[in-house]
Amino acid sequence: MGTSYFGNRMLSHFERDLDELKEKGFTDILHTVSENDMKFYKGTMKDFIKKSKEKGFTVTVSPWSYGLVFGGEAFSEFPILYPEACQVTQDGRKLPNACFNNLEFIHYMKVWISAVSDMGTDYILWDEPHWAGGGGWYALKEGEWSCRCEKCCQRYQEIYEEEMPLLWSDRIQSFRKRSMVDFIQEVSSYSKKKGIKNIICFFPNRINFEVPNEWEAVASLESIDIFATDPYWVGSNYSSKEYVEYYVEQAVKIGDKVGKEVQLYIQNFRIEAEEEYKVKEAVEVGLQYGINYFYTWGFNSCAHMSFLASDNPELAFLQYYQTLQNNSTS
Secondary structure, eight states: OEEEEOSOOOHHHHHHHHHHHHHTTOOEEEEEOOHHHHHHOHHHHHHHHHHHHHTTOEEEEEOTTGGGOSSSSOOOSHHHHOGGGEEEBTTOOEEEEEOTTOHHHHHHHHHHHHHHHHHTOSEEEEEOOOOTTSSSSOOOOTTOOBOOSHHHHHHHHHHHSSOOOSSOOHHHHHHHHHHHHHHHHHHHHHHHHTTOEEEEEEOOOSSSOOOOHHHHHHHTSTTOOEEEEOOOOTTOSSOHHHHHHHHHHHHHHHHHHHTOEEEEEEEOSSOOTTOTHHHHHHHHHHHHTTOOEEEEEOGGGGTTOTTTOOSSHHHHHHHHHHHHHHHHHO
16 A cells, blocks of 8 residues: 655655554555756655665655656756757647657666666656656647657658658557657666666546557566556546546556556545545445555645645545555455
8 A cells, every 4th residue: 555755855754754654554655756856855865765665665756747758746957958859849849848769868767767776766657658748737739749859750760761741640649659668668677677666657548538559568568567557537527436447447457468467546636525435436446456556646635735635635545545444454
């Protein structure tokens, strides 16, 4: 039973929270390690991870909003340092999101991997990797797509022996999926060599039920140890239970097919008053489908962060860990 933990970098405060989690039966903790952390809190994060492991927690870290292509509420310095390594629309507009095909960004991620390896993490969660417009906080204009930067055009030419077109096509979609798979393979293989296990989590479509084929392709990589899904239902076109059940079922099918354990992230942010029961329902769906590895996002239902905080955070958080506690004793 795990939870993500972020928004606090005071060690004494964290130790109190850690003791509280231990008392409630938590066994796993995820620390977000952003570009800001790498620049100003690297030693602090090492202390956080050390304290977590001393208390018996299994530790996961995530590259929070790194390059603006992973999940997270954080800014990125990458587009300031390496604007030429960022995505470009078909019309030539430069975007702040890093390009998965650019070697500069791959190197940037390997520096991060080496750092979190030194910090002592057990797992890396490759959380919600996405192209511009597929997540995060910087939307594309209508009709725009990426990436048509120099590196992408060059690689497209090498693969298909033709110039990358200006109009969106199935071939461009396939190229982007292939690029995503290759990127995850590259960085996860590097972390595997460092002795770190890898978790991949793709964010489900909230508008339509859809399972892109790159989910299975990445899950099947030898360097990936766990396949995760995070069906956060707030803002979806479906009821919470329907939404969670569909993606849990699909995740379990993929896990069974590729022989990987499945991890389920339960929403614990932006839970409205009197809807806390939906957290319990989501956990129960996971249990019904045989999920054994649960996480929630995030600690105390993100009460400390006004952008994500639930209306009744303690109650929402209680619905998560109490449901799992009751299941373990039944």
